[in-house]
Amino acid sequence: MSVLQTKGLTKQYAGLTAVSEVSLTVEQGQIHALIGPNGAGKSTLVGMVAGRTEPTSGEVWFEGENVTPLPAHARIRRGMAYTFQITAIYERLTLAANLELALRDRSREKAIAALDRVGLADRADQLAGDLAYGHQRLLEIAMGVAQSPKLLILDEPTQGLAESEIAEFNTLIKSLAGDTTILLIEHNMNVVMELADRITVLETGSVLAEGSPDDIKSNPDVQEAYLGHAEA
Numbered sequence: 001m002s003v004l005q006t007k008g009l010t011k012q013y014a015g016l017t018a019v020s021e022v023s024l025t026v027e028q029g030q031i032h033a034l035i036g037p038n039g040a041g042k043s044t045l046v047g048m049v050a051g052r053t054e055p056t057s058g059e060v061w062f063e064g065e066n067v068t069p070l071p072a073h074a075r076i077r078r079g080m081a082y083t084f085q086i087t088a089i090y091e092r093l094t095l096a097a098n099l100e101l102a103l104r105d106r107s108r109e110k111a112i113a114a115l116d117r118v119g120l121a122d123r124a125d126q127l128a129g130d131l132a133y134g135h136q137r138l139l140e141i142a143m144g145v146a147q148s149p150k151l152l153i154l155d156e157p158t159q160g161l162a163e164s165e166i167a168e169f170n171t172l173i174k175s176l177a178g179d180t181t182i183l184l185i186e187h188n189m190n191v192v193m194e195l196a197d198r199i200t201v202l203e204t205g206s207v208l209a210e211g212s213p214d215d216i217k218s219n220p221d222v223q224e225a226y227l228g229h230a231e232a
């Protein structure tokens with residue numbers, strides 16, 4: 001069963017087609033990675049999925065329903081979570097208080113359990129604003145995950161994370177696999193190859209290739225366009 005489908009999704013800006021006729025299916029429980037060079041249209045595409053960016057044409061279907069006319073908040077209510085949209089952290093609150101807000105539940109136990117998933121439980125009573133940058137990103141992810149979304153969209157979640165934090169991130173995402181469906185935009189190819197069940201490669205707004213990590217690694221078009229000079 002598919003959780004998300006885009007049908008011919010297109011976004012044109014003046015003189016530029018950022019996303020062109022993208023039809024993508026994300027299956028239930030999978031980690032689906034979206035990769036491609038800078039400017040390929042990845043953020044624009046997930047912006048249209050989340051309802052932040054209005055498509056020029058095409059449709060977004062979520063759990064069998066055409067959600068194209070719905071605003072972002074209505075999509076969130078239906079179970080979409082987008083890291084930059086809903087999980088801004090409150091710097092003057094403790095980590096535990098941030099989690100209680102994300103959970104809409106004043107349960108310290110649940111808050112600690114959610115923090116524990118990203119290795120931050122021992123910092124529960126620190127102020128979020130005092131965390132290092134990488135830890136703030138992990139807190140954001142913990143807040144997104146705590147809401148048990150049906151679809152979690154992560155746009156370059158490991159950007160700015162140290163190697164040890166990337167390892168924690170990988171562990172977290174693996175622990176979610178099967179329950180939460182994840183659409184992951186990621187530059188770090190090690191992370192992509194370790195986590196993804198399926199990969200879609202975008203180039204200049206269009207789908208260049210789609211398949212398993214092995215398919216993508218051995219695809220000559222992808223090697224030519226992207227993998228040969230990936231930034232990872």
Ligand SMILES: Nc1ncnc2c1ncn2[C@@H]1O[C@H](COP(=O)(O)OP(=O)(O)O)[C@@H](O)[C@H]1O
Binds near residue numbers: 014016036038041043
């Ligand atoms: N609001 C906007 N107005 C005009 N052009 C935009 C806007 N947002 C993105 N673009 C352009 O659309 C293209 C795709 O951008 P983006 O989706 O951010 O790519 P990616 O996330 O893959 O790096 C780029 O050429 C970018 O400059």
Ligand SMILES: [Mg+2]
Binds near residue numbers: 042043044
């Ligand atoms: Mg982007």
